[in-house]
Amino acid sequence: MTTQLEFERQKLYDTDYLRWIETTVEKLQVRDYSNIDWENLIAEIEDMGRSERRSLESNLVVILLHLLKWQFQPAQRSGSWKGSIVEHRRRIRKALKDSPSLKPYLEEVLVECYADAAEQASAETGLSVETFPQLCMYTSVDVLDSDFLPDCLPDEMIQG
Template identity: 40%
Template sequence: MSKTPVKHLYEQDFYLWVEDTVSKLKARDNENLDWDNLIEEVESLGKNQRKTVLSFLVRLLEHLLKRCYVPISDCYRGWEIEIRNFRQRLQIELEDSPSLKSFVLEILSKSYEMALANVRDGYPDVYFSDVCPFPCDVDALLNKKFWEE
């Protein structure tokens, strides 16, 4: 298959393109691979995983802030369940790609700003610190019950 039909296949039937690409990779048929689209797809895998980590971290921080600072005891259990859920989702991502632990620390400040804006919008009468009150420590973020301190 020449490069033009392979690129056409990518645009017409993505799943079939994936099957064809996997078959060619297994056969080490480097000459007939659609390299441009293959590179783009592999790059997007990393980008998507980073976006997923960012999203889960923001949601975790939102719930940590609510649980630690919003005095609505009827909501505590629900927030703690959400904290556990987002921690588990982050742990799954970090188990698959341990190198993303450093990414968590890299985006912690930005993630906190996003979470802070979200909770301030929902709870305008509650004071939340401009500075992240949680440690710059992935293991603590994933395990510690900050509201028990």
């Protein structure tokens, strides 16, 4: 049975998210645990973890995408590709520093993110997706190494 207090908590969560956060923080600070909207608070904390993982995946795909473009389209190399690699490496390193437990997740999703990056690289370059190796050519160490940029492939390996 839903009480009036539970209804009010849910209403605040649904109608003014920022105020819900401020109210929840205030209640936690004064240890007013009986008036906390626990259901939504737990959901928000769970979502924070999912958000961190999604951010890591997104940054990883961008790095892999630009590494592929760098390697498979050497004549098209640009400062923006290199700048993007640098920026997204920085973001991942910061995330791993703040949350070291993300490191195993990085290893876990590298292959999946590579497949996404290869598909995106195909769309952006006009090269067939088969141009790119099925298996990820880069290690997580390569991906995060500030000095790593892949070598060009011989012309006969690059399909148009």
